[in-house]
Amino acid sequence: MNALSDVAILMPAFNGQAEVERTLASFRETSPVRVLIVDDGSTPPISAPVIDGMHIEILRMPKNGGIERALEAGVEALAARGVRYAARIDTGDLATPGRLAKQRAYMEAHPRVAVLGMWTHVVSTDGAPLFDLTPPAEPAAIRRAVLARTCFTHPSLMLRVDAVIEAGNYRAQYRAAEDLDLILRLLKRHDGANLPxxxxxYELNEGGISATKRRTQVFSTLRLQLRHARATNPLDWLGIAKSIAHLVLPYRVLRGLKARLMKTTASA
Structure with missing residues (x-):
């Protein structure tokens, strides 16, 4: 019996055939793995690589519509195929061995959890380590902090497909913050957790940072924070203040402040 028969990797892709192949080749599981690549209007179209232990299917979007639409279509396709768990990853990122089996086992043991992340090594485009993301693991801690900090790394998530459909799926209402939008709706009826x-x-491409996209993401995040803020939770208001600072201060200033803060924390 295939222990991962109800799991599928969900990866949107826009161009970057080599990155698609490198990312998928990074998975090391003891059971065969299903993959759904959502080709978001690539030119030339993405082709399915041949990788041992993987059954790869491509869903082609008629034109490039952005990651939000690609993920929405991907989840709908997985639901139609009876897939229970969607494991997210993006092109350029790499999985650690056994990631899918570990996440599936946790979700099977914790049926209230609809969204499960993992800790993340952030690396440069040449693979050099930059820093680590170690968000809270327990559902209660995540609920308290979800509007104040990044509690999930989107490409590390495993999602219950039926819960995502029930919550309204990915949507384009909050551009560049589609993951936070979905997570907040999932947390209304389910738990979220991280495997510690x-x-x-996670590949951080500094050269690819767009000021327009960054402002769009921060503005979408701020809208979500204002919509979901809890008056009695000071962390929610801290998150709102941080988003306002991101809108007001230049990116290079914020990077400098973050670097100094991380250095101070590391030496404490």
């Missing part, structure tokens, strides 16, 4: 071990190498 590393499951992902």
């Amino acid at each position: 071990e590393f499951g992902l190498f």
Whole structure:
């Protein structure tokens, strides 16, 4: 029996055939793995690589519509195929060995959890380590802090497909913050958690940072924070203040402040 028969990797892709192949080749599982690549209007179209232990299917979008629409279509396709768990990853990122089996086992043992992340190594485009993301693991801690800090690394998530459909799926209402939008809706009826071990190498491409996209993401996040803020939770208001600072201060200033803060924390 295939222990991962009800799991599928969900990966949107826009161009970057080599990155698609490198990312999928990073998975090391003891059972065969299903993959759904959502080709978001690539030119030339993405082709399915041949990788031992993987059954790869491509869903082609008629034109490039952005990651939000690609993920929405991908989840709908997985639901139609009877897949229970969708494991997210993005092109360029790498999985650690056994990630899918570990996440599935946790979700089977914790049926209230609809969204499960893992800790993340953040690396440069040449693979050099930059820093680690170790968000809270327990559902209660995540609920308290979800509007104040990044509690999940989106490409590390495993999602219950039926819960995502019930919550309204991914949507384009909050551009560049589609993950936070979905997570907040999932947490209304379900729990979220993180496995406190590393499951992902996340590639940070500083050269690809767009000021327009960054402002869109921060503005979408601020809208979500204002909509979901709890008057009695000071962390929610801290998150709102941080988003306002991101809108007001130049990116280079914020990077400098973050670097000094991380250095101070590391030496404490």
